[in-house]
Amino acid sequence: MRPAWRAMMLERLDRALTALERLASALAAVALFLIMAIVASDVALRYLFNRPWGWSYDFISLYVMVALFFLALSRTFAVNGHISVDLLHHYLTPSTRRWCELVICLLSAGLFALITQAGAIRAWQSYIDNDILAGVLAWPAWPSAALMPLGAGMITLRLALSMVCHAYTLFTGREVILLPPIAGSAQAIESGSFE
Amino acid sequence: MIVALVIVSLFVLLAIGTPVGFAMAISGGAGLWLIGGYDMLRGILQTSPLSVVGSYELLTIPMFLLMAELVLVSGVADDLFLAAAAWIGRVPGGLGMATALAGAGFGAICGSSTASAATLSSTSLPAMLKQGYEPRMAAGVVAISGTLSMLLPTSVALVIYGLLAEVNIGKLLVSGIIPAILVTLTIMLTILFLVWQDPSRAPSLTNVPITEKLRLLKAVGPMLVLFGIVTGVIYTGIATPTEASAFGASGAFLLAIWRGRLNRHTVTHAFTHAAQGTCMITMILVGASIFSYFFTLTQSTQHLVHWVGHLDVSRWVIIGLILCGYIVLGSFMDQIAILVLTVPIVLPLIKSLGFDPIWFGVIKIVTAEVGMITPPIGLNCFIVARYANRPVVDVFHGIFPHFIAHLIIIAIFVAFPSIILWLPSRM
Numbered sequence: 001m002r003p004a005w006r007a008m009m010l011e012r013l014d015r016a017l018t019a020l021e022r023l024a025s026a027l028a029a030v031a032l033f034l035i036m037a038i039v040a041s042d043v044a045l046r047y048l049f050n051r052p053w054g055w056s057y058d059f060i061s062l063y064v065m066v067a068l069f070f071l072a073l074s075r076t077f078a079v080n081g082h083i084s085v086d087l088l089h090h091y092l093t094p095s096t097r098r099w100c101e102l103v104i105c106l107l108s109a110g111l112f113a114l115i116t117q118a119g120a121i122r123a124w125q126s127y128i129d130n131d132i133l134a135g136v137l138a139w140p141a142w143p144s145a146a147l148m149p150l151g152a153g154m155i156t157l158r159l160a161l162s163m164v165c166h167a168y169t170l171f172t173g174r175e176v177i178l179l180p181p182i183a184g185s186a187q188a189i190e191s192g193s194f195e
Numbered sequence: 196m197i198v199a200l201v202i203v204s205l206f207v208l209l210a211i212g213t214p215v216g217f218a219m220a221i222s223g224g225a226g227l228w229l230i231g232g233y234d235m236l237r238g239i240l241q242t243s244p245l246s247v248v249g250s251y252e253l254l255t256i257p258m259f260l261l262m263a264e265l266v267l268v269s270g271v272a273d274d275l276f277l278a279a280a281a282w283i284g285r286v287p288g289g290l291g292m293a294t295a296l297a298g299a300g301f302g303a304i305c306g307s308s309t310a311s312a313a314t315l316s317s318t319s320l321p322a323m324l325k326q327g328y329e330p331r332m333a334a335g336v337v338a339i340s341g342t343l344s345m346l347l348p349t350s351v352a353l354v355i356y357g358l359l360a361e362v363n364i365g366k367l368l369v370s371g372i373i374p375a376i377l378v379t380l381t382i383m384l385t386i387l388f389l390v391w392q393d394p395s396r397a398p399s400l401t402n403v404p405i406t407e408k409l410r411l412l413k414a415v416g417p418m419l420v421l422f423g424i425v426t427g428v429i430y431t432g433i434a435t436p437t438e439a440s441a442f443g444a445s446g447a448f449l450l451a452i453w454r455g456r457l458n459r460h461t462v463t464h465a466f467t468h469a470a471q472g473t474c475m476i477t478m479i480l481v482g483a484s485i486f487s488y489f490f491t492l493t494q495s496t497q498h499l500v501h502w503v504g505h506l507d508v509s510r511w512v513i514i515g516l517i518l519c520g521y522i523v524l525g526s527f528m529d530q531i532a533i534l535v536l537t538v539p540i541v542l543p544l545i546k547s548l549g550f551d552p553i554w555f556g557v558i559k560i561v562t563a564e565v566g567m568i569t570p571p572i573g574l575n576c577f578i579v580a581r582y583a584n585r586p587v588v589d590v591f592h593g594i595f596p597h598f599i600a601h602l603i604i605i606a607i608f609v610a611f612p613s614i615i616l617w618l619p620s621r622m
Contacts, residue, residue, distance in 0.1 A: 028474070029466035032257055036448065039254065039441035043434050061249045068257065069248045072474035081471045082214035082478060087527045087572065089212050100211040107208070108217045111224060118240040148244060180212075 070151025312341025335593025525566020
């Protein structure tokens with residue numbers, strides 16, 4: 001295999017995964033809109049007509065919030081949205097920083113792989129058992145449970161890919177993935193962080 | 196032994212730059228594996244993320260983040276500063292004071308400190324520099340005024356504290372109002388003091404005709420409405436803070452539409468950005484919940500509380516040390532990370548010493564404000580430096596008088612708890 005071919009392979013994988021993440025992230029944004037619309041209209045209906053939706057509380061905390069979190073998880077990592085303490089990184093050389101990233105991706109991929117597996121078992125079990133969540137209406141439990149392995153699985157793939165890309169960059173010197181920006185740098189402010 | 200090992204591994208993971216939520220989940224998970232085996236770890240991994248995400252009060256965070264994004268889109272901040280400048284621009288240091296007032300007004304409807312600093316940087320900073328203000332002083336005022344949003348009722352930081360400390364979030368949000376007013380006054384007094392020392396630092400503005408003043412006052416309307424539908428609703432008990440936050444986000448959404456600022460691009464950006472912010476904060480809370488399972492099972496918190504409880508020193512010495520620790524931590528760590536890492540351990544201690552958790556929360560947030568402006572990491576200073584196109588050292592220099600003033604106001608809040616606790620007690 002020629003090195004160029006491998007780099008192209010990594011780039012294709014990244015493009016495919018990014019497309020998937022963007023779709024999931026767009027759905028998370030829709031979930032956010034739904035939360036705003038449902039809760040606000042629920043309160044308005046309760047006070048104006050004394051007729052709230054009734055299902056909104058369960059629906060939002062069982063499905064919509066869960067979707068918002070798990071669907072945005074991987075994309076947020078890909079755009080360096082998960083905050084970290086990067087004080088030490090001010091003093092490290094780029095290659096040492098890459099080794100750090102490699103370790104971080106490896107351990108995190110392990111964690112999310114476990115969560116994916118544990119979540120998949122639970123979701124499958126509640127699908128077979130036809131679990132119902134108590135509430136005003138009988139909500140099926142499995143769609144909520146299935147979002148966990150879905151989101152965790154996506155970020156496991158992203159972490160594994162980032163890890164391979166960092167390793168590839170370290171060993172070939174060809175930069176296929178950028179290091180995350182350091183807090184306070186022009187890059188970091190441009191990408192817009194949170195407090 | 197396992198506890199020490201897990202804590203060391205947490206700090207190593209944080210030091211090499213692991214995202215905070217991931218680091219807590221990894222080290223906490225490893226600890227659970229060591230004390231309870233794989234089955235226990237799997238059980239907790241199965242339930243913990245869903246139980247954190249499924250808590251209804253968590254909704255307040257995405258709603259306040261969304262509200263902040265939409266308020267930014269609507270462009271209300273520019274008008275707020277113009278109105279404040281027209282009314283008090285003639286006073287010595289008037290534009291600086293107008294910045295503090297605009298920071299407070301904007302902070303009342305936008306709960307993100309960095310967003311606030313960025314907005315003020317793009318409006319009030321150029322105005323002050325054009326008027327001939329000393330650049331260091333101008334930059335310092337902007338950086339500190341941005342932090343006011345952490346204390347006012349749409350504050351994301353206060354909600355995170357409330358979720359972690361399990362206190363009444365409505366009361367907590369309301370308890371920040373009077374301290375926020377006092378902090379605003381402190382900033383204004385600091386400016387007066389600086390101008391009194393050297394009047395050339397801040398030349399006065401020429402007078403604005405009264406008709407123009409009244410016209411500009413209209414800009415304050417939308418701000419008051421948004422503030423009213425969140426804070427008023429919480430204070431009067433018409434709706435829970437969670438519902439009020441959704442009201443606030445809808446109000447900001449309608450405001451952005453009314454002002455014609457909403458298009459496909461801005462809408463997508465606001466919603467995606469708020470969704471990712473929510474995801475980041477939730478991930479930290481999930482990590483913290485996994486870590487605290489481990490901590491609870493090993494009874495580490497109780498041991499610590501017991502140990503400190505038997506120290507032969509005044510409780511005021513202990514709270515003083517804790518606050519000093521927070522200011523040091525704040526100089527190099529992210530504020531949300533500090534909250535999540537420390538509150539579950541420090542709060543039981545605070546309660547056992549007989550302090551009020553709501554009082555402590557507000558003081559903790561004021562120390563967090565200080566953390567946003569202290570070197571080397573003070574995020575607001577970097578933002579202002581970038582907008583002003585000046586070295587960050589200049590901004591840190593300009594912030595120094597405000598840093599001292601903040602330490603004094605923190606001491607006052609510690610000495611007189613009723614400043615913080617009076618307003619929520621009337622609810």
